[in-house]
Amino acid sequence: MRLPALALGLLLAGCQTEPWPAPVEGSTYRITDDRPADGSELRIDLLADRSQCLDAGIADPEACVPRVDRAHGEVRLAFLLRDPVSGAPVHRALDAEQIGVSHDGSVIDDFEIVPHDPVSGGQLFVLLIDSSGSMYENDGERIAKVQEALLSPEVVKSFFPDDRGRTGVVLLRFFGDRRVGLDGGPPTVVTSAAEYRRAIRQHLPTRQGGYTLLYDAAEYAVTELLTEPAIDEFLALQAAEPTIVLLTDGFHNEAPGETCADNVPRLSDALDVIRRARQGTGASSRFTLYTVGLGVPYRKGDKPDGFNQAVTPAGLCGPYADYPIDPNLEDAGIDHVSLRWLAEAGGGIAFTRRDPRGLAEVFQRAASTRYRWYELRYRVPDSFHHRYAFDVRVSLRGLARAWSELTILPGAWLDAPTGRRAPGERWTSPSPLRETFVLVVPVVGVLLVLGHLGPAWFNARRAIFRRSRPTSDAPPRDGT
Amino acid sequence: MNIYLIPYTMARHVVTALPVGGAALLAWWWTLWFIVAMGPVLHARGLWWSQAAEGAWFLANVATAVAFASVLFEGSLRRRALRWRFGFALLAAGIAFVGAWLAWAIWTPLLPLLGGQGMREVLADTSLVTLRYRLPLWIGAGLASGVGPLCARGLQRLLSERWGVAVDPHPPVGGWTWSLAGRSTFQHAGGAAAGSLLGAAAWHALGFYDWLQGDLYLAGAAGALVWGLGHGLLVWGIPDELYAGWVRVLSPERHGLRIPIPRADGSPAERFVGHFPRGLDLWLPAARGVAELHASFVVDEHHRYAVRGLSVEPTVVRRFLETIDLRYDPQRPAPLETSLRMEDQILLGPEGETRLEFLLLPKEEH
Numbered sequence: 001m002r003l004p005a006l007a008l009g010l011l012l013a014g015c016q017t018e019p020w021p022a023p024v025e026g027s028t029y030r031i032t033d034d035r036p037a038d039g040s041e042l043r044i045d046l047l048a049d050r051s052q053c054l055d056a057g058i059a060d061p062e063a064c065v066p067r068v069d070r071a072h073g074e075v076r077l078a079f080l081l082r083d084p085v086s087g088a089p090v091h092r093a094l095d096a097e098q099i100g101v102s103h104d105g106s107v108i109d110d111f112e113i114v115p116h117d118p119v120s121g122g123q124l125f126v127l128l129i130d131s132s133g134s135m136y137e138n139d140g141e142r143i144a145k146v147q148e149a150l151l152s153p154e155v156v157k158s159f160f161p162d163d164r165g166r167t168g169v170v171l172l173r174f175f176g177d178r179r180v181g182l183d184g185g186p187p188t189v190v191t192s193a194a195e196y197r198r199a200i201r202q203h204l205p206t207r208q209g210g211y212t213l214l215y216d217a218a219e220y221a222v223t224e225l226l227t228e229p230a231i232d233e234f235l236a237l238q239a240a241e242p243t244i245v246l247l248t249d250g251f252h253n254e255a256p257g258e259t260c261a262d263n264v265p266r267l268s269d270a271l272d273v274i275r276r277a278r279q280g281t282g283a284s285s286r287f288t289l290y291t292v293g294l295g296v297p298y299r300k301g302d303k304p305d306g307f308n309q310a311v312t313p314a315g316l317c318g319p320y321a322d323y324p325i326d327p328n329l330e331d332a333g334i335d336h337v338s339l340r341w342l343a344e345a346g347g348g349i350a351f352t353r354r355d356p357r358g359l360a361e362v363f364q365r366a367a368s369t370r371y372r373w374y375e376l377r378y379r380v381p382d383s384f385h386h387r388y389a390f391d392v393r394v395s396l397r398g399l400a401r402a403w404s405e406l407t408i409l410p411g412a413w414l415d416a417p418t419g420r421r422a423p424g425e426r427w428t429s430p431s432p433l434r435e436t437f438v439l440v441v442p443v444v445g446v447l448l449v450l451g452h453l454g455p456a457w458f459n460a461r462r463a464i465f466r467r468s469r470p471t472s473d474a475p476p477r478d479g480t
Numbered sequence: 481m482n483i484y485l486i487p488y489t490m491a492r493h494v495v496t497a498l499p500v501g502g503a504a505l506l507a508w509w510w511t512l513w514f515i516v517a518m519g520p521v522l523h524a525r526g527l528w529w530s531q532a533a534e535g536a537w538f539l540a541n542v543a544t545a546v547a548f549a550s551v552l553f554e555g556s557l558r559r560r561a562l563r564w565r566f567g568f569a570l571l572a573a574g575i576a577f578v579g580a581w582l583a584w585a586i587w588t589p590l591l592p593l594l595g596g597q598g599m600r601e602v603l604a605d606t607s608l609v610t611l612r613y614r615l616p617l618w619i620g621a622g623l624a625s626g627v628g629p630l631c632a633r634g635l636q637r638l639l640s641e642r643w644g645v646a647v648d649p650h651p652p653v654g655g656w657t658w659s660l661a662g663r664s665t666f667q668h669a670g671g672a673a674a675g676s677l678l679g680a681a682a683w684h685a686l687g688f689y690d691w692l693q694g695d696l697y698l699a700g701a702a703g704a705l706v707w708g709l710g711h712g713l714l715v716w717g718i719p720d721e722l723y724a725g726w727v728r729v730l731s732p733e734r735h736g737l738r739i740p741i742p743r744a745d746g747s748p749a750e751r752f753v754g755h756f757p758r759g760l761d762l763w764l765p766a767a768r769g770v771a772e773l774h775a776s777f778v779v780d781e782h783h784r785y786a787v788r789g790l791s792v793e794p795t796v797v798r799r800f801l802e803t804i805d806l807r808y809d810p811q812r813p814a815p816l817e818t819s820l821r822m823e824d825q826i827l828l829g830p831e832g833e834t835r836l837e838f839l840l841l842p843k844e845e846h
Contacts, residue, residue, distance in 0.1 A: 014533025023519040071695035387609035409607040413535045415696035447498045454491030
């Protein structure tokens with residue numbers, strides 16, 4: 001009686017009552033649920049098991065479930081982006097440059113992002129172009145670069161990938177305290193490539209002037225503009241999400257004699273507006289704000305590292321806090337630090353480009369296809385790093401302040417069959433469990449054969465050495 | 481496995497390892513299949529085990545399979561009745577299973593105490609692949625895989641000798657002694673622990689060194705297989721009592737004629753060979769150089785076989801690189817004798833006209 005009770009007790013001691021860590025399918029690994037960072041602007045939802053994949057509406061759960069391979073040091077994880085408040089999926093165009101991956105604290109360089117399920121919904125591109133006086137200097141050299149980039153066939157194709165009218169472009173310019181359509185009228189949604197080309201050619205070169213109220217333009221783009229009836233209607237009808245591109249060649253500057261330090265409270269206010277706008281629940285709150293600086297940075301150095309950094313004179317201006325913007329700083333280049341701050345708050349990326357080709361790349365990137373979910377594949381250089389529990393952290397770079405992590409617990413005793421890497425393939429494919437038969441059956445077969453080799457060899461030897469039958473010259477047996 | 485398939489050659493020392501190794505490999509396969517294939521299914525239904533216990537499952541399953549296969553193999557060689565065969569095998573398996581879990585239950589709380597403050601966090605990681613800190617688990621499970629069969633065999637001997645239960649048609653010979661018990665305990669405990677250590681070494685080598693394999697797939701299989709093979713080689717060998725000695729005629733006149741040396745009950749005996757019409761166990765014609773009372777074959781209570789030369793006529797034992805003259809020397813009070821080995825040839829007559837051979841065959845043929 002005591003023995004079975006003891007056995008039962010031992011078995012119960014080995015039970016796990018919590019659902020996590022859960023098994024990683026096809027392996028002896030376990031995985032915990034993901035732990036998103038507090039205060040993330042986007043939630044990176046790392047999908048830790050099949051049920052989470054199915055709950056996320058992913059049609060191909062086989063590609064979604066986590067995969068691991070100790071021999072090759074590989075890990076595959078699926079993730080999607082969610083609104084941190086509502087939990088609704090947020091579709092973004094991501095590439096490897098926008099993702100950071102760390103394995104137990106070590107930054108991973110050898111990784112790949114595989115997008116899945118392109119979003120078929122519409123997209124609204126808002127191009128907010130600085131039309132201050134500086135853009136038209138030197139016979140409109142800068143505005144000509146912008147025009148060339150916007151009219152390049154690749155960019156047009158990106159903005160209007162098909163003729164179904166599901167994507168639209170809002171062309172705006174800002175100068176002084178005005179934010180108007182390219183033609184000077186109210187904002188309208190352009191839904192055809194021909195109309196877009198015509199508007200660019202006809203209205204963009206038209207000379208404007210005035211100071212650059214960059215922060216006000218950004219605030220306007222993420223608030224008032226997106227609630228304009230025409231814009232709001234397009235977003236609702238096409239289930240579209242807005243992508244805002246803010247292009248400038250200088251500094252936020254409202255009056256003569258202002259210094260860089262004067263911009264500190266203004267930028268801070270603008271960031272607050274943008275962040276608040278992103279915390280809403282409607283389509284208008286799911287915007288992405290890209291900023292583009294046309295020219296060169298006015299100083300070395302960049303925005304201080306870290307999210308939610310308070311704007312300070314040192315952080316924004318470096319040693320030039322008391323320098324006047326016009327003409328000193330503006331002549332030196334563009335305020336790339338403000339652009340970085342704005343893009344970061346808007347979930348986008350800040351770019352600095354000098355030529356039409358560079359600008360075209362930026363526009364194309366802003367218009368790239370968005371996907372519902374992504375697969376992250378990475379490899380550590382040594383399988384040693386799979387011999388203990390490790391944290392995998394996935395973070396967004398530039399797009400938004402977000403990271404999430406989970407813990408993977410490799411089995412300490414056994415492994416499923418090692419994955420195979422096909423010739424030319426970068427990543428291994430998991431081997432099915434039935435491959436264990438390839439190992440077990442031959443080995444058991446060899447053991448069986450070896451078990452019969454003894455008598456076989458014994459009898460063969462006796463036959464060869466004529467022990468088992470009489471010699472040929474033998475007389476017949478006498479039968480006794 | 482049938483004793484008929486195991487000739488009395490060097491191969492018999494290896495044969496036990498084969499089914500035990502195969503059983504250990506199947507235990508590994510079963511454990512892996514259960515974890516990988518059944519794990520997600522059971523997890524979805526809320527039945528799930530701690531990852532910390534996975535090693536105990538693996539070791540306990542292999543230890544159970546090893547103990548079961550070892551005792552079952554012995555039972556089949558002894559022609560044990562099925563109920564006894566499986567009864568003893570299950571007893572051994574159960575003891576091994578509980579013993580392996582006990583080893584885990586004892587070692588797991590001790591482990592964090594060994595590493596000191598700095599190592600506690602590392603050692604608490606259930607995913608840590610380490611031989612150094614898991615070695616006691618291997619040894620404990622190995623010991624359990626030896627203790628199970630030891631208890632089963634001890635019980636079987638107890639039933640036979642103390643209460644006269646006819647468990648085996650051919651029960652172990654010799655009564656219980658402290659020496660026998662000590663030797664058996666040493667063989668079972670030492671051999672089983674050594675087997676599990678060999679398995680641990682194979683598991684570690686394939687799991688640790690990338691140039692060999694670098695993961696625990698083949699490492700787990702090799703660990704279990706080597707453990708089973710080592711256990712089979714070291715713990716229990718096929719005893720001589722399962723074989724009976726025979727004298728077989730190789731001479732053409734009566735080629736193939738053979739007689740058993742021990743009596744039917746396995747007790748000591750002496751068989752006489754000669755040319756004498758009656759009274760001898762093996763009659764051979766004088767025309768082939770056989771004297772009236774030429775030689776005898778003896779077996780003692782320890783199943784040791786010998787041949788004695790009883791005639792002044794030439795009597796020679798011939799084996800590989802060795803020839804022994806057993807011709808009777810009238811100056812000596814006792815006949816010359818020599819121990820016999822499998823397939824020794826005994827030549828009788830001046831020219832070796834009559835040839836006999838000594839064979840050890842499964843006792844079932846008796």
